[in-house]
Structures are given as structure tokens and as C-alpha cells.
Amino acid sequence: MAKAAGTASPRERYRSQVRAEIKERAWEQIADAGASALSLNAIAKRMGMSGPALYRYFGSRDELITELIRDAYRGLADTVGANARDGADLPELGHVLRRWALEDPHRYLLIFGTPVPGYHAPEDVTAISQEIMSALLDASAKLPDDSPEAAGPGPGDPSSPDSPGSPDVDFEQHIEAHRQWAGDHPATPVELHRALSFWTRVHGVLSLELSGHFSGMGFDPATLFEAELAALLRR
Known part of the structure; x- marks a missing residue:
């Protein structure tokens, strides 16, 4: 049976949840040290992930900052x-x-x-x-x-x-x-x-x-x- 329109697969839901947690940790880091100190490796460590694993969700620090700015403006x-x-x-x-x-x-x-x-x-x-x-x-x-x-x-x-x-x-x-x-x-x-x-x-x-x-x-x-x-x- 074809997947209903708008229904996310388990993999997609998991990816969305991880991205949301990464952004939440990023806001915590910004609150502590400012946006210029944002570090994907530090976020990965906080989440119990390796740096390369986190980069599968956000390819760079700038990509993560863009997502945070886009969310804030939205x-x-x-x-x-x-x-x-x-x-x-x-x-x-x-x-x-x-x-x-x-x-x-x-x-x-x-x-x-x-x-x-x-x-x-x-x-x-x-x-x-x-x-x-x-x-x-x-x-x-x-x-x-x-x-x-x-x-x-x-x-x-x-x-x-x-x-x-x-x-x-x-x-x-x-x-x-x-x-x-x-x-x-x-x-x-x-x-x-x-x-x-x-x-x-x-x-x-x-x-x-x-x-x-x-x-x-x-x-x-x-x-x-x-x-x-x-x-x-x-x-």
C-alpha cells in the first residue's frame, strides 16, 4: 500500500527529532557563549554522538546557524x-x-x-x-x-x-x-x-x-x- 500523502516514514521522523534536538542544544550553547562560539563538535559531544554523525544532519556550522535564524525570523x-x-x-x-x-x-x-x-x-x-x-x-x-x-x-x-x-x-x-x-x-x-x-x-x-x-x-x-x-x- 502506498504511503499516505504527508505521512513521514520512521526514518524521516527520527531525522526530524534529531535535528530538533541539535537545534535545541545549539540554542543552549548560544545562550551560554554566544553564536560566534557555536560548535557542532561540542553539540555532538553533548548528545553522545560523534562529530561525523552529527554532520549527517547539518553539513556545517553555517547551515545550522541559517536554520536557527530562519526559525527565529519565521x-x-x-x-x-x-x-x-x-x-x-x-x-x-x-x-x-x-x-x-x-x-x-x-x-x-x-x-x-x-x-x-x-x-x-x-x-x-x-x-x-x-x-x-x-x-x-x-x-x-x-x-x-x-x-x-x-x-x-x-x-x-x-x-x-x-x-x-x-x-x-x-x-x-x-x-x-x-x-x-x-x-x-x-x-x-x-x-x-x-x-x-x-x-x-x-x-x-x-x-x-x-x-x-x-x-x-x-x-x-x-x-x-x-x-x-x-x-x-x-x-
């Missing part, structure tokens, strides 16, 4: 996408990102922290990250264009957003000319700028928080995060 993209479909606005998506990062900081830092020396992610990883940016661009497009401007120079000031040559106008012209990162999303220059500002501010605060740079400074990082989101909405 988890974040699915989380952001589900909340966006449920109607979450841009600030709410900011809190979604922060909760995801705090629940598993090592996954967050693997994809948004210090790059692993000598490692280059394949293109399909970039495609998954594009799903996250598309959700942020959709949320950015839902905000009103007449949001009150943040306190700053008046209309007569050369640096005012209403004045020719202002930094905001110049950057929005630049970002419109270099919008490849947004894929085929029909966002306006203002929406592109807003989403990119959101992306950089959110990850700037989160990366500093998760790396411990706020320790001993005496303020609540959650309050700073909230203030950054509010500042973005005042633009």
Missing part, C-alpha cells in the same frame, strides 16, 4: 503577521516585538544583534524579514497624514518640515528613490519614513535593553520604549 514574522491581521496598530506592533524579544532574547539577538563573523545569510531569510516590514508598512499607512507634528522649529525656520530643503523632506525624497527594501509595497514616502523610523527606534531600544546597557541607569526601559513609540506618532 517565529517573529508569524507573531507580527497574526497581530497585524487582528488589527494591531503601529504602537501595538511595537509592543508585540518587545514581548517577543523579551520572551526569547537569544533568538532576538541572533537576528538583530552583533553579526556572526564570517557568516552570510541566504536570500530566503531576507524574504521572511520582508514579511515583517510589510506588516509595519501596512500599519504605517493606516495612520493619519495629519498627525500633529512633534514640538520643534516653526514654519519660518529653515529646518521646519514645511520649509524647502528640510531634513525630513530631503530624506523622504531620498527614501523614495531607494525603496528597494520595501519590495513592491505601495507606501508613500511619508509612510516609508515612518515605518523605517519605527524599525530603527524600536530595535535600537530593544538591542540596548537586551544587551544590558540600561543596567544601573535607574530608569524603566519599558517607559523609555513607550516614550519612543509616542514620539514616533507625534511626527
Whole structure:
């Protein structure tokens, strides 16, 4: 009798289980010493396997890192996408990102922290990250264009957003000319700028928080995060 579609053989199930355990041990190693110290031989020893036996499941350290990065991005993209479909606005998506990062900081830092020396992610990883940016661009497009401007120079000031040559106008012209990162999303220059500002501010605060740079400074990082989101909405 032919094997039913979608039914894995015992060999395939075993292989899947071993690969899952290898990834679990890899995350433990990353938590202990960082991604740059990841060692397949150390994982094999921890699992009671020989190095050559483990290489039958992941052909190289980079292949394993790619799988971990792909899983991390997939988890974040699915989380952001589900909340966006449920109607979450841009600030709410900011809190979604922060909760995801705090629940598993090592996954967050693997994809948004210090790059692993000598490692280059394949293109399909970039495609998954594009799903996250598309959700942020959709949320950015839902905000009103007449949001009150943040306190700053008046209309007569050369640096005012209403004045020719202002930094905001110049950057929005630049970002419109270099919008490849947004894929085929029909966002306006203002929406592109807003989403990119959101992306950089959110990850700037989160990366500093998760790396411990706020320790001993005496303020609540959650309050700073909230203030950054509010500042973005005042633009």
C-alpha cells in the first residue's frame, strides 16, 4: 500500500527529532557563549554522538546557524503577521516585538544583534524579514497624514518640515528613490519614513535593553520604549 500523502516514514521522523534536538542544544550553547562560539563538535559531544554523525544532519556550522535564524525570523514574522491581521496598530506592533524579544532574547539577538563573523545569510531569510516590514508598512499607512507634528522649529525656520530643503523632506525624497527594501509595497514616502523610523527606534531600544546597557541607569526601559513609540506618532 502506498504511503499516505504527508505521512513521514520512521526514518524521516527520527531525522526530524534529531535535528530538533541539535537545534535545541545549539540554542543552549548560544545562550551560554554566544553564536560566534557555536560548535557542532561540542553539540555532538553533548548528545553522545560523534562529530561525523552529527554532520549527517547539518553539513556545517553555517547551515545550522541559517536554520536557527530562519526559525527565529519565521517565529517573529508569524507573531507580527497574526497581530497585524487582528488589527494591531503601529504602537501595538511595537509592543508585540518587545514581548517577543523579551520572551526569547537569544533568538532576538541572533537576528538583530552583533553579526556572526564570517557568516552570510541566504536570500530566503531576507524574504521572511520582508514579511515583517510589510506588516509595519501596512500599519504605517493606516495612520493619519495629519498627525500633529512633534514640538520643534516653526514654519519660518529653515529646518521646519514645511520649509524647502528640510531634513525630513530631503530624506523622504531620498527614501523614495531607494525603496528597494520595501519590495513592491505601495507606501508613500511619508509612510516609508515612518515605518523605517519605527524599525530603527524600536530595535535600537530593544538591542540596548537586551544587551544590558540600561543596567544601573535607574530608569524603566519599558517607559523609555513607550516614550519612543509616542514620539514616533507625534511626527
